[in-house]
Amino acid sequence: MAQFSTSSFPPSANPLPINAPIISPHFCASNPVDLSIVRKVKTMRDGDFVVTDINGNIMFKVKGSAFSIHNNRVLLDAAGNPIVTLRQKIMSAHDRWQVFRGESTNSSDLIFAVKRSSMFQWKTKLDVFLANNTDEKVCDFKVQGSWSERSCAVYAGESSSIVAQMHKKTPVQGALIGKDNFMVTVYPNVDYGFIVALIVILTAINEAGQRVTITGSVDISC
Numbered sequence: 575m576a577q578f579s580t581s582s583f584p585p586s587a588n589p590l591p592i593n594a595p596i597i598s599p600h601f602c603a604s605n606p607v608d609l610s611i612v613r614k615v616k617t618m619r620d621g622d623f624v625v626t627d628i629n630g631n632i633m634f635k636v637k638g639s640a641f642s643i644h645n646n647r648v649l650l651d652a653a654g655n656p657i658v659t660l661r662q663k664i665m666s667a668h669d670r671w672q673v674f675r676g677e678s679t680n681s682s683d684l685i686f687a688v689k690r691s692s693m694f695q696w697k698t699k700l701d702v703f704l705a706n707n708t709d710e711k712v713c714d715f716k717v718q719g720s721w722s723e724r725s726c727a728v729y730a731g732e733s734s735s736i737v738a739q740m741h742k743k744t745p746v747q748g749a750l751i752g753k754d755n756f757m758v759t760v761y762p763n764v765d766y767g768f769i770v771a772l773i774v775i776l777t778a779i780n781e782a783g784q785r786v787t788i789t790g791s792v793d794i795s796c
Contacts, residue, residue: 595765595768596765596767596768597658597675597685597768597771598657598767601765601766601767601768602764602765602766603760603766604762606759606760607627607759607760607766608627608628608757608758609626609633609759610625610627610628610755610756610758611623611755611756611773612624612626612755623635625770631652632652633652634650634652634770635651636648636649636774645661645662645778646659646660646662646679647659647660647774647778648660648677649767649770656676656677657676658675658685658767658771659673659675659676659677659678659679660672660673660771660774660775660778661679669689669690669779671687671775671778672684672686672687672688673688673775685704685705686705686768687703687705687710688700688701688717688772688775689701691716697718697719697720698717698718698721698776698780699717699718700718700772700775700776701713701715701716702716712732713731714730714731715729715772716728716732717729717772721776721780724741724756725741725742726739727739727740728769736761737760737761738758738761738772739758740756740773741756741757741758741759742756742757758770758773
C-alpha cells in the first residue's frame with residue numbers, strides 16, 4: 575500500500591480532476607503520492623530499477639527483455655505480478671512506445687502510446703495518446719521539461735494543468751540512495767501506475783539518446 579504525504583512541491587495552478595484511471599483504479603489516490611525512482615539496483619532480483627514510496631517500501635519493479643527484437647520492459651507490482659508491458663516500436667523515427675495490459679502485446683490490450691513530438695529536440699517533449707485516440711491529432715497527455723535536470727512535468731492534454739512532476743532529491747535524500755535517482759510527485763486522482771509507466775519510457779528514450787551521443791552522432795536527447 576502506498577504511503578501518501580502532503581507534498582511540498584507546488585500544486586498545479588489549474589488542477590484538472592482526472593477521475594478515470596488509465597491502468598487501474600487501484601493506482602488512484604485522493605492525496606498526492608510521492609514516489610522515488612531508484613536506479614542501479616544492486617540485486618537483479620528487484621529488476622532494472624524499482625519505485626518506492628516515501629518510506630522506502632517497494633511499489634513497482636521494472637524488468638527488461640534482453641533477448642527481444644523489440645525493446646520490451648515489464649512493469650511489475652511489489653509482489654512481482656505484471657501490470658503492463660512497454661514495447662518500443664522498431665524503426666520508429668519518433669521513438670514510439672506502446673503500453674499493453676499485463677504481459678500482452680496484442681492490439682486489443684493496448685492502453686496508450688507515447689512518442690516524441692518531433693524527431694530532433696533539445697528539451698523533452700513527448701506526446702501521449704490513449705488507445706481510443708486513434709487519429710492522434712491532439713494528445714491526451716504530454717511530457718515536457720529537462721531530462722538532464724530531472725525536471726519534467728506531465729500535463730493533461732495541451733493544457734497547462736500538471737498531473738505529475740519530476741524533481742531531484744534533496745541533498746540528504748540523494749546521499750542516502752544515490753545521485754542518479756529522483757522523485758516524482760503524482761497529483762490527486764491521477765493514476766500513478768500510468769505515471770510510472772511514462773517515467774520508464776521517458777528514461778529509456780533519453781538513455782538511448784545519450785548512447786547515440788557517446789558514439790559521436792548528433793545528440794537528440796533533451
